[in-house]
Amino acid sequence: MNFIIKATAASLAxxxxxxxxxxxxxTGELKINLxxxxxxxxxxxxxxxxxxxxLNPELNITTTVIDRxxxxxxxxxxxxxDAPDVLTWYAANRMKPYVEAGLxxxxxxxxxxxxxAGSLASTKGALxxxxxxxxxxxxxxxxxxxxxxxxxxxxxxxxxxxxxxMLANCEAMIASGRKCYTIGTKWLWxxxxxxxxxxxxxxxxxxxxxxxxxxxxxxxxxxxxxxxNWGKLVRMGAFIDDHQNKDWQQSLPFVVNGEAGAILIGNxxxxxxxxxxxxxxxxxxxxxxxxxxxxxxxxxxxxxxFHIAANAQNKENARAFLRYLVSPAEQTIINNGANLTQLPVxxxxxxxxxxxxKQGFEMxxxxxxxxxxxxxxRDFPAEMAKAAMEGMQEFMVFPDNLDDVLERIxxxxxxxx
Amino acid sequence: MTTTSAWNxxxxxxxxxxxxxxxxxxxxxxVPGIVMFTIYVVFPIFQSFQISLFKWNGLGELGTHxxxxxxxxxxxxxxxDRSFNISLWNNLKWLIFYLVSIPAGLLxxxxxxxAVRGIRLYKSLFFFPFxxxxxxxxxxxxxxxxxxxxxxxxxxxxxxFEPINVLGxxxxxxxxxxxxxxxxxxxxxxxxxxxxxxxxxxxQVEAARLDGAKGMxxxxxxxxxxLRPATFIAFVVTVIGSLRxxxxxxxxxxxxxxxxxxxLGFYMFEKSLxxxxxxxxxxxxxxxxxxxxxxxxxxxxxxxxxxxEKAVNQ
Numbered sequence: 142m143n144f145i146i147k148a149t150a151a152s153l154a155x156x157x158x159x160x161x162x163x164x165x166x167x168t169g170e171l172k173i174n175l176x177x178x179x180x181x182x183x184x185x186x187x188x189x190x191x192x193x194x195x196l197n198p199e200l201n202i203t204t205t206v207i208d209r210x211x212x213x214x215x216x217x218x219x220x221x222x223d224a225p226d227v228l229t230w231y232a233a234n235r236m237k238p239y240v241e242a243g244l245x246x247x248x249x250x251x252x253x254x255x256x257x258a259g260s261l262a263s264t265k266g267a268l269x270x271x272x273x274x275x276x277x278x279x280x281x282x283x284x285x286x287x288x289x290x291x292x293x294x295x296x297x298x299x300x301x302x303x304x305x306x307m308l309a310n311c312e313a314m315i316a317s318g319r320k321c322y323t324i325g326t327k328w329l330w331x332x333x334x335x336x337x338x339x340x341x342x343x344x345x346x347x348x349x350x351x352x353x354x355x356x357x358x359x360x361x362x363x364x365x366x367x368x369x370n371w372g373k374l375v376r377m378g379a380f381i382d383d384h385q386n387k388d389w390q391q392s393l394p395f396v397v398n399g400e401a402g403a404i405l406i407g408n409x410x411x412x413x414x415x416x417x418x419x420x421x422x423x424x425x426x427x428x429x430x431x432x433x434x435x436x437x438x439x440x441x442x443x444x445x446x447f448h449i450a451a452n453a454q455n456k457e458n459a460r461a462f463l464r465y466l467v468s469p470a471e472q473t474i475i476n477n478g479a480n481l482t483q484l485p486v487x488x489x490x491x492x493x494x495x496x497x498x499k500q501g502f503e504m505x506x507x508x509x510x511x512x513x514x515x516x517x518x519r520d521f522p523a524e525m526a527k528a529a530m531e532g533m534q535e536f537m538v539f540p541d542n543l544d545d546v547l548e549r550i551x552x553x554x555x556x557x558x
Numbered sequence: 559m560t561t562t563s564a565w566n567x568x569x570x571x572x573x574x575x576x577x578x579x580x581x582x583x584x585x586x587x588x589v590p591g592i593v594m595f596t597i598y599v600v601f602p603i604f605q606s607f608q609i610s611l612f613k614w615n616g617l618g619e620l621g622t623h624x625x626x627x628x629x630x631x632x633x634x635x636x637x638x639d640r641s642f643n644i645s646l647w648n649n650l651k652w653l654i655f656y657l658v659s660i661p662a663g664l665l666x667x668x669x670x671x672x673a674v675r676g677i678r679l680y681k682s683l684f685f686f687p688f689x690x691x692x693x694x695x696x697x698x699x700x701x702x703x704x705x706x707x708x709x710x711x712x713x714x715x716x717x718x719f720e721p722i723n724v725l726g727x728x729x730x731x732x733x734x735x736x737x738x739x740x741x742x743x744x745x746x747x748x749x750x751x752x753x754x755x756x757x758x759x760x761x762q763v764e765a766a767r768l769d770g771a772k773g774m775x776x777x778x779x780x781x782x783x784x785l786r787p788a789t790f791i792a793f794v795v796t797v798i799g800s801l802r803x804x805x806x807x808x809x810x811x812x813x814x815x816x817x818x819x820x821x822l823g824f825y826m827f828e829k830s831l832x833x834x835x836x837x838x839x840x841x842x843x844x845x846x847x848x849x850x851x852x853x854x855x856x857x858x859x860x861x862x863x864x865x866x867e868k869a870v871n872q
Contacts, residue, residue, distance in 0.1 A: 213833040217617060238836055242617030327812060383705045385815040386726045518834070527834035535816035538726075549640065556634075 167197040171458040173204045174225040176212035181412050185480035193465050200458065210328070220244040224452035226459040229279075232267035232444040233515040234353075234522060236275055239448075245275045246449035251460060252277075260487045261467060267444045267515060276448035277463045278486040280476055283426075283501030284334055284441050284516070287410055288403035289396060290425040292319070300427040304342070304370065307430050311379045314402045321379040323401035325387030326537060329530035333517035334405050336533050337441050340367045342432035346439035346512035353520040355558030359529070359551040368536060368543055370432055375540045385538055393417065396424075405429070407443065411497050412482050426500045428508065439511030440504065443519060444486070528553040603849065609842035616830060616838035624839065631843035641817050642844070645825040648732050649801060649851070652821060655733070656800035659740045660792050663747025664785075668777075670748070671755045681752065688745035696809035699738035700725065725811050728818035735810050735819055739803060747792045754788030755781075794859045801852050822848040 177186045183206055194202050205225070207215055212229075219225065220239060230236055239245045251257055252265065252274040264278040293299065293310070296317055301307035311321035326332045341349050344363055351357050357364065374380070381395050390413065395401035397417040404410060414424055431438060447466060449459045465471060472490035476483045476498075484492060484502055492502045505513060518526040532546040575582065610631055614624035635642050670681050687695060703710050703724040711721040724734035758781060766780040782789070804823045807813060813820040813828060820828070822844055828834075830841025 210833070214831055217831075221617070238615055238617055242615070242623060244617060327814065383723045383726050386700075386705075386723070386811065523834040523836055527828075531814075531816045534814070535728075538815060552638070 166199050167458050167461055168199045169201065169458060170455050171200055171202045171227065171462060172225040172453075172455070173202065173462070174212075174219060174228040175204060175206045176209045176229045178206055178209045178212075179409075182409075182481055185475050188480075189466060189471060189475050192471075193462060196465075197461075217244075220450055221452065224450035224454075226449060226453040226455045227462050228448055228450060230276065230446055230448050231515075231519050232264070232276070232278060232446045233519045235515075235519045236268075236446075236448070237270060238523070240270050240275050244451050246451050246453065246456060246459075247273050248276060248449060248460070248463065249273045251463060254464075256464070257467060260469070260489050263488065264444050264486050268446060276446040277467050278444045278446045279466055279472075280481055280483040281442050281444040281486060282408040282483040283505055284338075284405070284407045284443070285426055285428050285501070285504065286403045286405050287396070287414065287424060287426055287497075289399060289419075289423055291423045292399055292402055300425075301430045303430050303434075304432040308373060308377070310402075311374065311377060315378060319399065320381045320395065320401040321374070321403065323381050323392045323395035323404050324384045324537075325389045325392035326384045326534045327386055327388045327391075329527075329534055330516075330518050331389050331392075331406065332533040332537055333526070333530050334407075334441070335371060335537075336367070336529075337514065337517050338405065338429040339371045339432065340364075341439045341441075341511065341514070342429060342436060343367045343370055344433070345436045346514065349439070349514060350512075350520070355522075355525070355554055359547045359554055364547065365543075368547070371536070372540045372543070375537055380537060385534055408483055408497055408501055409481075421496050426497050428504050437511035438509055439514065440509040441514045441516050442484075442505055443516040445483075522557060525550075525553060525557055606842045606845050606849070609839055610846050612839040614838045615836035617836075627839070631840050632847075635840070635843055635847065641820065641825060642822075644818060645820045645822045645844075648819065649821045649848075651732055652736055652739075652800040652803050653797060655736045656739060656743060656796055656803075657793075659743035659747050659796055660789070662740070662744040663749075663792065664751050666744065666748045667751030667755060671752060685745050685749055687742040688749070690742075692742070692805040693809050695738055695742055696806045699734070699741075699806075700810050703734055725819075726815055728815050731811050731815060731819040735803075735806050738810065739800075739806050743796060743799060747796065750788045750792045750795075751785060754785045758784050790862065794855065797855050798852065801848065801855075822851075 173190065175183070175186050177183050186206075187204065190202060190204055194200065216228070216230065216239070220228075221244060224244075230239070236245060252261070257277070261278065264281065265274065268274050268276050268278060288300075292314075296313050298310045298313055301310050314321045324331050324335075337349065340352070343366055348357070348363065352359075352364075381392065381401055384392065389406060389410070392404065393410070393413055394417070396404055396414065397419060411424070415421075428438070428440075447463055449456060449463070453459055466475070467487055469485075469487045469489035469491075472485035472487040473493075475481055476485040476490070477493035478495035478498065482493075482495060482498065484498060484505070492498050514520055518530065521529065529550045532550045535542055536546050609620065609624075611626060611628060612620060612624035613627045613630070614620055617623065666684055670677065670684060674680075702708050705711060705721060705723040705726065710724065715721060722730065724730050762780060762784070763776075766776055771780060801821075802823060803821055804827065807819055807821060807824045808827075811819045813824050826841045826844040826848065829844060830836075830838045835841065
């Protein structure tokens with residue numbers, strides 16, 4: 142009974158929140174910590190918070206934006222020492238240590254509310270651990286190959302339909318004095334995108350998940366096959382030189398200047414590439430092509446999320462904020478092409494009329510029968526991910542070290558599981 | 559007789575503090591320092607020892623979330639962890655090559671130790687790298703080494719060498735970072751020697767000159783022995799500085815490529831506190847080992863200081 146009243150009140154609140162001036166305004170404090178330090182996401186979040194503030198003028202909101210990389214190490218301090226009410230983080234395995242340590246608030250009650258239960262169902266799995274939900278998503282994005290279609294057209298190339306064509310395209314690119322793919326592996330995770338895709342295309346989504354659960358040896362012949370496919374690209378010189386000391390931002394000029402044809406990365410790369418002067422006639426997107434025939438295509442679509450700290454002081458305000466940010470209206474605004482340029486998590490929200498968003502949305506909703514993973518470092522336990530990604534970086538520089546690299550990763554796996 | 563007893567009576571009348579003033583007061587002044595040192599240095603050392611015996615991810619209480627593994631962390635570190643070996647070797651490289659800054663500092667100090675117009679300005683300029691933040695030094699050197707646009711490849715290209723990617727090459731990265739570290743450290747050693755040179759006894763130099771000493775002989779037999787205190791401090795500070803190296807590695811290579819430029823301090827951070835590091839106990843074990851290595855040098859430093867004090871007091 143109590144629950145029903147609460148749920149109706151909440152869904153009422155959610156409905157009211159959509160139709161602005163809210164009757165029951167929030168009071169007190171709300172402390173928000175954000176890792177959205179890149180210019181576009183930062184502006185988006187700040188605008189969203191100011192809209193929430195306008196609805197609740199009595200609420201005293203404090204926002205702290207922390208550098209995205211630094212945030213990853215600071216989170217454990219502020220969660221226990223100086224807990225904010227609401228904070229950004231990542232779904233799946235990346236939130237596990239904090240959930241296990243009891244630092245994230247269980248928000249299953251929010252997910253039971255009809256306004257959320259129905260419309261966020263697609264991302265529920267990513268935020269569920271031990272049968273409970275520990276946060277709400279605010280955005281997700283596709284990963285794929287962003288390529289210079291003007292250069293492809295100039296060389297008479299088209300979007301590859303399979304891996305052989307991808308290799309053939311690459312040969313043509315190299316013959317024209319360019320590199321096929323730009324990448325910056327200083328922070329390692331960019332290399333993991335290549336592993337994710339080549340592994341999922343070679344052996345499928347389920348194999349990738351078996352690996353994530355530690356059920357497959359890294360010295361397994363199937364893993365070798367994945368790396369051999371990857372090695373074909375590495376050995377032919379598909380990737381730019383000296384990628385090991387560049388971050389992904391530093392790798393973008395190669396695409397902008399036409400020295401490299403494509404980049405495998407998330408949709409967040411579109412905004413800096415557009416700012417650097419590439420038009421939609423020059424830049425296009427295609428899905429990673431199949432490698433082993435018959436293996437169902439699977440995608441990686443990382444979900445970014447908001448959580449409530451277990452030590453938060455103002456949990457009711459925090460819940461109201463989470464309800465607000467997943468509402469269809471807000472989801473439509475913050476994910477549009479002028480803001481995050483990502484995909485909304487609420488099924489009632491509209492995907493913006495943006496070339497890349499439309500392609501990404503279509504790919505994820507219709508052409509990913511194998512499944513949708515989060516991303517290598519969100520699916521695999523932190524330590525495993527670190528060791529494996531370091532090995533991948535080494536492999537991309539010295540492909541001949543493969544045996545040694547895989548043995549080292551395997552040693553970590555045996556220690557961990 | 560009467561005066562003595564009167565004196566004794568006044569002594570007895572004085573409070574306990576008055577009677578023990580000489581012995582007690584120094585301790586009174588030391589108390590704030592001792593308290594701080596205990597809370598912030600001694601206690602954490604023992605805490606690190608304790609944590610290093612656990613498997614713990616640093617979240618939640620050690621007592622409830624930690625699992626006691628005895629010396630398991632050390633056993634793994636010393637027998638099965640290749641990254642640890644690489645880090646240890648890199649620490650050794652740091653230790654040896656960082657010492658270059660001592661003779662380099664001496665050389666510059668000797669060069670600058672002359673009365674020329676504007677020498678203060680030159681001295682300040684040479685001291686400059688020590689004043690700016692290590693992070694800035696790291697960034698400057700990262701740009702300097704940049705394989706496409708960096709000055710370094712421009713210079714070696716001019717001499718006719720192929721361009722090399724210093725920070726991207728696992729066999730060169732550590733040396734590249736050390737070189738960046740030597741730059742400010744040289745400035746520091748230079749200052750130590752400059753102050754040392756100020757206190758060189760001019761009469762001894764004069765006497766040596768009359769005896770016909772000059773050049774290297776003069777430096778080796780007359781100047782350097784008088785600079786011994788400066789050399790000693792420079793040596794100790796440089797050694798400890800080399801073992802503490804962290805910020806340059808973090809900013810220049812982030813331990814990479816593929817972990818080849820890590821040192822123990824950085825590896826400890828990576829294992830326990832970084833983005834993917836949740837092994838507090840393992841990190842603490844690395845910290846303890848680093849501490850023991852440092853203890854050798856700190857112990858030597860304390861022993862030497864103690865011996866010197868004893869010699870002075872005799």
